[in-house]
Amino acid sequence: MKRTFYLMAICVCLLFSCKMESDLDPVIPDQDLGLSNLYLGGDKDMDRFLELYGLKNAEVQDLGEFYFVDNCILANKDKLLSGVYDINSDKKGNENAQVRTTALVSSSAWNYKLIKVKIDNSIPSSGVDNWRPEIEQALEDLNDVKNFRLKFELVSSGDYDILIKSDVGDPIPYNAIAGADWPSSGLPGSPILINLDYTNINDPSNPYDDIYNWTVPSAVKRRNIVHEIGHCIGYRHTNYEDLNEGPGSIGQIYVPGTFTTDPNSVMNGGTANTPWSGFSPFDILTCRTIYNYDWGEVPLFTYRTSHGGNLMSHHWSGDWYEYQNYSYQGFTGFFYQYQKSGTVPLYRYNHTTGLDYISIDSNIPNIDSAFTLDKIIGYVYNSSNSENIPVYEWYHPNEGHYFTTNSNEGYVSGAGWVGGGVAFYVESFY
Numbered sequence: 105m106k107r108t109f110y111l112m113a114i115c116v117c118l119l120f121s122c123k124m125e126s127d128l129d130p131v132i133p134d135q136d137l138g139l140s141n142l143y144l145g146g147d148k149d150m151d152r153f154l155e156l157y158g159l160k161n162a163e164v165q166d167l168g169e170f171y172f173v174d175n176c177i178l179a180n181k182d183k184l185l186s187g188v189y190d191i192n193s194d195k196k197g198n199e200n201a202q203v204r205t206t207a208l209v210s211s212s213a214w215n216y217k218l219i220k221v222k223i224d225n226s227i228p229s230s231g232v233d234n235w236r237p238e239i240e241q242a243l244e245d246l247n248d249v250k251n252f253r254l255k256f257e258l259v260s261s262g263d264y265d266i267l268i269k270s271d272v273g274d275p276i277p278y279n280a281i282a283g284a285d286w287p288s289s290g291l292p293g294s295p296i297l298i299n300l301d302y303t304n305i306n307d308p309s310n311p312y313d314d315i316y317n318w319t320v321p322s323a324v325k326r327r328n329i330v331h332e333i334g335h336c337i338g339y340r341h342t343n344y345e346d347l348n349e350g351p352g353s354i355g356q357i358y359v360p361g362t363f364t365t366d367p368n369s370v371m372n373g374g375t376a377n378t379p380w381s382g383f384s385p386f387d388i389l390t391c392r393t394i395y396n397y398d399w400g401e402v403p404l405f406t407y408r409t410s411h412g413g414n415l416m417s418h419h420w421s422g423d424w425y426e427y428q429n430y431s432y433q434g435f436t437g438f439f440y441q442y443q444k445s446g447t448v449p450l451y452r453y454n455h456t457t458g459l460d461y462i463s464i465d466s467n468i469p470n471i472d473s474a475f476t477l478d479k480i481i482g483y484v485y486n487s488s489n490s491e492n493i494p495v496y497e498w499y500h501p502n503e504g505h506y507f508t509t510n511s512n513e514g515y516v517s518g519a520g521w522v523g524g525g526v527a528f529y530v531e532s533f534y
């Protein structure tokens with residue numbers, strides 16, 4: 105009885121998953137399938153699926169395009185490969201800190217979405233409470249993000265999407281510098297409220313050093329505006345876990361490729377006094393993942409896996425879901441999933457020892473027959489231009505090949521690493 109209930113619960117859960125995947129035919133063939141196609145294990149993706157859903161003892165039949173579990177559950181093989189069935193597949197270990205709300209600003213790839221920002225008359229145009237130059241600067245900072253389809257324009261009359269005004273009459277807490285609303289109905293959140301008599305609490309344990317009506321430095325104003333606009337377009341706090349912020353009704357959707365902590369993220373909360381120091385690489389990844397203009401541009405993700413002892417190997421993909429059980433190491437700029445003008449294929453090779461290698465050279469197996477071609481994982485540049493950056497290639501006998509855009513990367517500073525030459529070029533972060 106208990107088992108029946110448990111399986112029913114899983115069926116409901118999977119039906120829900122199906123609803124999220126519009127291309128999955130939910131019709132399950134209702135026929136006597138016999139046991140001739142009994143699955144006995146060996147497909148690592150299916151074995152992982154059975155483990156994740158607590159179905160290790162279930163009767164599974166292999167029906168070609170899909171597996172059929174206990175005459176109830178359909179597991180499509182393409183979807184198994186792509187990892188969409190994985191529970192919390194968006195969050196593995198220390199990855200995916202940055203989160204967004206479920207609602208976003210309506211927009212689509214290959215189209216810039218103009219967001220009009222208006223400054224209310226309640227923001228003074230002179231004196232220490234004049235935030236106008238910093239608002240203008242913040243919009244420029246956002247507009248400078250590469251491959252970001254949202255564009256911000258300051259308007260003084262007519263329609264607007266985001267109104268920035270003083271919190272007078274609609275006060276936010278005295279120790280909050282600003283507040284913003286989340287996007288809804290496809291529109292950016294509005295308004296942004298600025299606390300013009302913000303109290304700077306230096307030391308929370310010492311109420312005597314609070315500075316009432318703090319004179320906010322220009323770089324602090326600039327950072328706060330970028331941060332609040334981030335909220336208006338659906339970005340939540342990067343350090344939401346430390347701040348104990350739950351999903352609530354607005355949702356908490358992970359941004360693949362970000363890390364649990366990112367001290368440089370402009371979207372960290374509780375940082376009202378922090379001056380602007382630019383977007384972190386993971387802020388950039390978030391903008392270019394959620395609101396990418398060119399849909400084919402993706403981060404070049406690096407993964408690592410252990411082979412026992414101190415032996416490990418690195419692996420690369422533009423597909424976040426490809427290496428489910430490997431540890432994520434970060435991303436190496438951006439490359440393309442289609443052959444953009446001026447780019448060349450980036451080949452991935454498998455070595456007989458289990459090491460992978462990536463190269464723009466299609467001839468590697470002829471140079472070293474221990475390598476076989478796996479596939480083209482995307483497209484990169486073979487020469488420099490004003491928008492791209494070099495990727496340096498390193499090798500260590502125990503760790504295999506490693507690629508980085510950082511010519512001073514600490515990871516390859518230890519004994520045993522050789523290389524350092526330029527392998528190819530990827531789209532730059534900034």
Ligand SMILES: [Zn+2]
Pocket residue numbers: 331335341372373374
């Ligand atoms: Zn915030």
